[in-house]
Amino acid sequence: DYLSVMHQGRILQTGTPLELYEKPNSMAVARSVGEAHFFSGTVMENEQLIETVFGKIPLRPGQLGGGDNMMLRPEQIRLHDAQDKSEGVPGTIRRRVFQGNSWEVSVELANGDLLTMELRQKSVPKLEKVQVVVRGDAVLLHGDDEGDA
Numbered sequence: 001d002y003l004s005v006m007h008q009g010r011i012l013q014t015g016t017p018l019e020l021y022e023k024p025n026s027m028a029v030a031r032s033v034g035e036a037h038f039f040s041g042t043v044m045e046n047e048q049l050i051e052t053v054f055g056k057i058p059l060r061p062g063q064l065g066g067g068d069n070m071m072l073r074p075e076q077i078r079l080h081d082a083q084d085k086s087e088g089v090p091g092t093i094r095r096r097v098f099q100g101n102s103w104e105v106s107v108e109l110a111n112g113d114l115l116t117m118e119l120r121q122k123s124v125p126k127l128e129k130v131q132v133v134v135r136g137d138a139v140l141l142h143g144d145d146e147g148d149a
Helices: 017-022 027-032
Strands: 003-007 010-015 037-040 049-052 055-058 069-072 077-081 089-098 103-109 114-119 129-134 139-141
Touching (some): 003 017, 003 027, 010 027, 027 069
Antiparallel strands (some): 003 010, 037 069, 049 055, 077 129, 089 103, 089 129, 103 114
């Protein structure tokens, strides 16, 4: 099946559900097909990495969007014990709410940004220090206010 994401009578992108989820061409499309987290960053000279609050993250090859906003999907972000500093960046859990099959967790990052996400895991540490680990690659997208769905 193919889907088209439209806004104000204009088609923003057409593709399979998986293509739209993994390779959206704008922030509006990314938001319309699932939860997404957006962060600013600096694209490195080789255009294969982006420097962010999480450190250097690889950019998805052959991405459609380009732009200046890094998108991560929730399943790419994990929380690890703060004592294991071998990967990730430090964060502090500020809020956690059990929701049956998941937890809604707010983590304050070192730069003061608050990252709120849903975690599907049996337990989440109490209000304490954690390491925030990003898995996989990021997508760069344009922030198109008029195209936001």
